[in-house]
Each structure stands twice: as C-alpha cells, then as structure tokens.
Amino acid sequence: MGLLSSHVVDRDFGVVAGDPTELRALEDQLQAFCAALEADPIDERDDVAATRTYVTRLADAGLLRHVVAARHGGASPQLRATDLCLVRQWLARTSGALDSAFVMQGLGSYAIGLAGEAPLQDRLLPRVAAGQEICAFALTEPEAGSDVAAMTTTATPVPGGGVRLDGTKCFISNAPCASSYVVFAREAVLGDGGKPRHGAFWVPGDAKGLSVTPIRVIAPHPIGTVDMCGVEVPAHARIGPPGDGLRLAFATLETFRVSVGAAALGFADRALATAVSHLQARVQFGRPLATQQGLRFALADVATEHVAAQLLVYRAAAARDRGNASADMVAMAKLAATEAAQRVIDRAVQSLGGLGVTVGSVTERLYREIRALRIYEGTSEIQKLVIARALFDA
Numbered sequence: 001m002g003l004l005s006s007h008v009v010d011r012d013f014g015v016v017a018g019d020p021t022e023l024r025a026l027e028d029q030l031q032a033f034c035a036a037l038e039a040d041p042i043d044e045r046d047d048v049a050a051t052r053t054y055v056t057r058l059a060d061a062g063l064l065r066h067v068v069a070a071r072h073g074g075a076s077p078q079l080r081a082t083d084l085c086l087v088r089q090w091l092a093r094t095s096g097a098l099d100s101a102f103v104m105q106g107l108g109s110y111a112i113g114l115a116g117e118a119p120l121q122d123r124l125l126p127r128v129a130a131g132q133e134i135c136a137f138a139l140t141e142p143e144a145g146s147d148v149a150a151m152t153t154t155a156t157p158v159p160g161g162g163v164r165l166d167g168t169k170c171f172i173s174n175a176p177c178a179s180s181y182v183v184f185a186r187e188a189v190l191g192d193g194g195k196p197r198h199g200a201f202w203v204p205g206d207a208k209g210l211s212v213t214p215i216r217v218i219a220p221h222p223i224g225t226v227d228m229c230g231v232e233v234p235a236h237a238r239i240g241p242p243g244d245g246l247r248l249a250f251a252t253l254e255t256f257r258v259s260v261g262a263a264a265l266g267f268a269d270r271a272l273a274t275a276v277s278h279l280q281a282r283v284q285f286g287r288p289l290a291t292q293q294g295l296r297f298a299l300a301d302v303a304t305e306h307v308a309a310q311l312l313v314y315r316a317a318a319a320r321d322r323g324n325a326s327a328d329m330v331a332m333a334k335l336a337a338t339e340a341a342q343r344v345i346d347r348a349v350q351s352l353g354g355l356g357v358t359v360g361s362v363t364e365r366l367y368r369e370i371r372a373l374r375i376y377e378g379t380s381e382i383q384k385l386v387i388a389r390a391l392f393d394a
C-alpha cells in the first residue's frame with residue numbers, strides 16, 4: 001500500500017506487532033476520533049482548558065484505556081508500546097497538544113502501576129483511564145536536566161513513615177493543571193559508599209506547600225515549574241522501595257520514549273501529505289510544481305528517511321511488547337524519528353513557499369510542534385550516548 005496510506009498497518013512494514021484486525025479497529029477508531037476533532041477544533045490558545053477538554057474526550061472515546069493495565073480498566077493486560085505508538089501517530093497528525101494530553105496520562109502514572117501500593121493503584125489508575133485525574137511526571141530540575149541523578153530535591157523522613165519533599169522541578173508538562181504527580185527525590189539515607197539514592201512519590205496536585213509557575217513554550221503545551229516547600233506525603237504514597245526511584249524513572253522513559261518517535265511520525269505524516277497535495281495543485285511557470293524534478297527529489301529524500309524512521313519505531317515497539325527491547329533500539333527509534341520529522345517538516349514548509357510560514361497554516365503549526373520532541377525524554381545527544389554505549393562498551 002502507498003507511502004501515505006492513512007492506516008499505519010496498511011503501510012506494509014511487516015514490523016507492526018499485534019493482531020492486524022485489532023490494530024485496524026484501533027486505527028479506524030482513531031481516524032473517526034481525529035476527523036471529529038478536525039471538523040470542530042478545540043481552541044488551544046488556553047492550553048490548560050484545551051488539555052482538560054482533550055483528556056475528557058480521550059477518556060470518553062476509551063482511548064485512555066491504552067495508558068493503564070487491564071486490571072485497572074485498561075485495554076490490554078499490560079501497556080502495549082505498539083498501541084501507544086499507533087495512538088500517538090494518529091493524534092499528532094491532528095494536534096501536538098492532543099498528543100501530549102494523551103501521553104502524559106501514561107507517563108505520569110506508569111510508575112504507580114509498576115510499583116505503587118495496591119490501594120493507591122486501585123484508587124488512582126481507574127480514574128486516570130476515566131480522565132478524572134490529570135497526571136504529571138516530575139523529574140527534571142534547574143540543575144538536573146540530562147543529568148537526572150544530579151537532582152537536589154530531598155525526601156526527608158517524618159514521623160509516621162512518610163517524607164517531606166523540598167525542592168524545585170522545572171519543565172513539568174501538565175503542571176498548571178495536574179491533579180496527580182509522580183515526583184522523584186533524593187533519599188535522606190545514602191547508599192553504599194555514600195552514593196545518593198532516589199525515591200519516587202505520589203503527590204496530589206493540591207498538596208500543601210506545592211506551587212506552580214507556568215512556563216510558555218513555542219507550541220500549545222501546559223508546562224511549568226513546580227516548587228515544593230515542606231510537602232508532606234504519607235508512607236503509602238511512596239512508590240516502590242526506598243532507593244528505587246531512578247529505576248522507576250528510567251523504566252517509565254524506556255517505555256514511553258519510543259512513542260515520542262511515533263508522535264514525530266504523526267507530525268511528519270501530516271507535513272508530507274500537505275506538501276504533496278500543495279505541489280500537485282500549485283502552478284508556477286505554467287505547470288504544477290509537482291512536475292519539477294528538484295522538488296520531487298527533495299520530497300523523495302525526506303520520505304525515505306521518514307519510512308526508515310517508521311521501521312525503527314515499530315521495530316522497537318514490537319521488541320518492547322515481546323520483552324526484548326534494548327536501550328539502544330529505543331534510542332535509535334526516538335533519535336531517527338524526531339530528527340527525520342524535523343527535516344520532513346522543514347521541507348514541507350519550503351515546498352509551500354510563503355504559505356508555509358503563514359501563522360495559522362498547518363506547516364507553521366507543525367514547525368513549532370516538532371521542536372520539543374528532540375529535547376524531552378532525553379535529547380538527541382543523550383540518545384546518541386546510549387547508542388554509542390552499545391557500540392563501544394557492550
């Protein structure tokens with residue numbers, strides 16, 4: 001089937017894992033969901049209001065069932081990376097803010113599903129799938145970005161078995177509207193040889209001592225700095241044993257990182273389709289621009305990169321679902337897809353000429369939306385560190 005088939009399962013990759021009938025049904029559902037939103041778009045100028053609306057719509061359509069396990073109201077026994085990728089690829093074609101509203105529900109609750117106490121899981125996760133909670137994942141700090149282990153937020157024990165959290169997290173997606181955070185912090189008790197250890201904690205958005213300052217980024221995306229000043233959390237809000245925090249953070253990122261690549265594919269799909277139809281319709285020098293070989297070759301180049309990236313993304317997702325993904329496989333998928341999408345979108349902007357940069361055009365929106373994907377959940381450089389480690393240090 002064609003390069004631009006709407007359904008990913010029809011693109012003949014041979015690497016998309018799962019029952020083709022179920023995957024097609026999921027894609028049919030996503031097609032109808034996105035078409036309805038495109039016909040009656042949500043105003044994203046207020047990104048908090050848009051996120052709340054998107055979370056409700058996603059929950060009503062049952063799509064948030066793909067971010068929790070079946071025992072908590074999810075669609076599959078365990079989260080399936082392939083499903084996450086298909087959902088994100090479709091949603092990103094329509095809107096980056098919609099894609100973010102979807103994935104943050106998973107990113108901000110995954111550690112709880114992995115290692116939270118059963119009562120916390122049973123209370124919270126069905127509400128996540130039902131869109132009754134808005135989730136956030138609080139790892140990055142002003143002095144601990146790529147180097148997450150340098151975090152200085154502290155978890156100090158308090159009587160009763162809980163902890164008091166003090167510190168600042170920054171660039172936290174959903175912070176201006178989150179009702180539920182997973183927060184990572186340095187434990188008071190050091191590990192072997194005096195090494196710092198880290199814990200993970202569930203914190204409600206209305207916790208006393210927690211305050212949020214919104215940050216504005218170049219595309220609609222609720223995000224902010226989270227200050228915690230003496231935020232007390234009880235013992236049952238601890239996620240996993242003491243010292244397990246970074247393992248949980250990395251397990252979360254390893255699961256969701258491949259889906260960042262899929263979101264990039266969705267942006268690139270939209271850009272490629274927009275460029276092709278524009279070049280076919282636009283006449284200059286007496287003939288359609290699509291007949292100019294220079295322009296055809298330029299799109300052929302980026303289309304090839306785009307398909308190569310899709311192979312890497314769905315290969316990594318399938319490996320993840322089979323339980324044999326390696327860190328470098330996931331890193332390659334994210335690196336290739338986000339970098340290729342940036343080039344596809346830039347080429348689409350160029351293909352449209354002045355219209356490509358007109359505020360309100362599809363290409364202008366995609367140009368702003370793609371940029372952050374090469375930064376969050378591990379920058380492109382950090383993905384290269386992971387790949388190089390597999391090359392040189394294995």
Ligand SMILES: Cc1cc2nc3c(=O)[nH]c(=O)nc-3n(C[C@H](O)[C@H](O)[C@H](O)COP(=O)(O)OP(=O)(O)OC[C@H]3O[C@@H](n4cnc5c(N)ncnc54)[C@H](O)[C@@H]3O)c2cc1C
Pocket residue numbers: 136137138139140144145146147170171172173174217221223372375376377378379380381382385
């Ligand atoms: C839109 C958006 C949403 C985000 N959402 C969240 C969220 O929900 N939760 C959360 O916890 N964080 C979130 N982040 C934060 C994001 O994960 C960090 O921005 C990212 O990890 C990079 O950290 P930094 O910005 O401090 O850059 P730095 O780590 O300071 O890096 C700056 C530059 O140096 C490069 N660099 C750093 N170290 C090396 C090295 N060893 N070798 C080579 N190059 C290097 C980086 O690649 C980058 O190009 C978000 C960020 C953005 C932009």
